[in-house]
Amino acid sequence: MAAMIRFNNVSKFYPREYEALKNITLSIDQGELVFFSGHSGAGKSTLLKLIVAIERPTSGDISVGQQNIGLLRRSAIPYLRRNIGMIFQEQKILYDRNVFANVMLPLQVTAFDTKTSASRVRAALDKVGLLNKEKADPITLSGGEKQRLCIARAVVHRPTVLIADEPTANLDSGYARDIMAVFESFNQVGVTVLISTHDTMLLDTTQHRVLELDHGKLVA
């Protein structure tokens, strides 16, 4: 299997000299499902943000597919992000529009035609079990439903890589299992999935690879 994501000696300093990641080297295969674990502040979000170029590395090389992210011009970044689905730790749901319009957004920015878009949005909502809520105001959704909305939005444009930053945070274990099942199903059709979590239940029961971060260092 070809490597989908590669980190070669990557470090990230935030302003005021705080070193969030130290000399990270890793490789994730195409079609793999990988967990990132670690305490709060260990650098999980930072690592995931580097992959979609929300943050840029202070040193080291990162490649996604065949692309070296460090060499990417600013104007090329949108096209990198269109191949990746991201579930943000802070969700970033737009509350001025309904569920359907929220999930539509990734297609809108890439100029999909309206008819294909609508059927894709419904398919994504169906996949996460939110089809009956497409017209709902997102403020009325439960925590688990909001998280599923975010998953639908991350997969609606059929990315090859899916990144989820703490997708099961604040959910009880029943909900968490449901959501994990959704990720498994995407992984089964060949999507590379990266999930950060400190949900020990999830980590203890999984058969997938777990990479642990500790104070910015990869320890396992």
Next chain:
Amino acid sequence: MSSWLSQHGYALMRALRQLAAAPVTSLLSIIVFSIVLSLPAGIFILLENLREISGQATDTQQMTIMLDTVAGQADIELINTQLEKMPAIEGFLFISKEIALQELKQESGMAEVIHNLGQNPLPDAFVINLGHMSANEIEKTQVVAQSWPKVAHVLVDTDWVRKLDAMLEVGRLVVIMLASLFGAALVIVMFNTIRLQMLTGRDEIELSKLIGATDGYIRRPFLYFGTIQGVVGAALAWLLLYLAITKLNEALSELARLYATTLTLNHLSWKDSLILLLFSGTLGWIGARWSVARHLSQIDHESTVS
């Protein structure tokens, strides 16, 4: 191509929706545009009309050479041949003192007074049609004619034309200065309008960037918005000026009737109307473009730092 079209269609739709979402605010800024534009455009219209009037005046420019009372037939012949040698003038006419006296008698009803004079006080004269000569050429011709023998006076009535020309030139500068100054103000107004919109829509802009929107995609609805407001503002200014000139013409026709002439002001020409729309649309576009560039990089910066 169709994706390009749908992108622009979408951006246009967003811009229109934005206009409709805050109708009062939109209307107010359109009115600001129209008021600010109508001042320089109004002055421009008046100048164009003045220029036309002065153009008509220069069409009938004349120079009069008055001869000395002692000038004889030989002197008249000499001037006649000199004038014939001048290609720049359109024509000339000799008016002898007898004919001049005759005309004067008929014209002014001063027959009695003139009769009592006993002797003809008028000189022989040449009236020269200068055609479309420039003020400079006229002056040169005047100097040359002055140097001929037995010429008493050379009269040209170009002074007021000159003054009018100078005034028109000043007016033109005033229009350019006002248009630049007010144009800058409109750009700033648009900058601020877009700034507020981007502040309101900040979450969406930030998220759009994170999921693969290009700067162009984010910019486009704002550019449409700015351009539309500029063009509609200019259209409203045009309408205001049209109504103002129509009203003025009613008043002028009343005045002109008293003087038994006709006097009407022209409206803005089609070409100048188009320029007004383009100018204002461009101002809106520039303000929007500047604002988006500035606030987009600000959002970029803040969303990666926080």
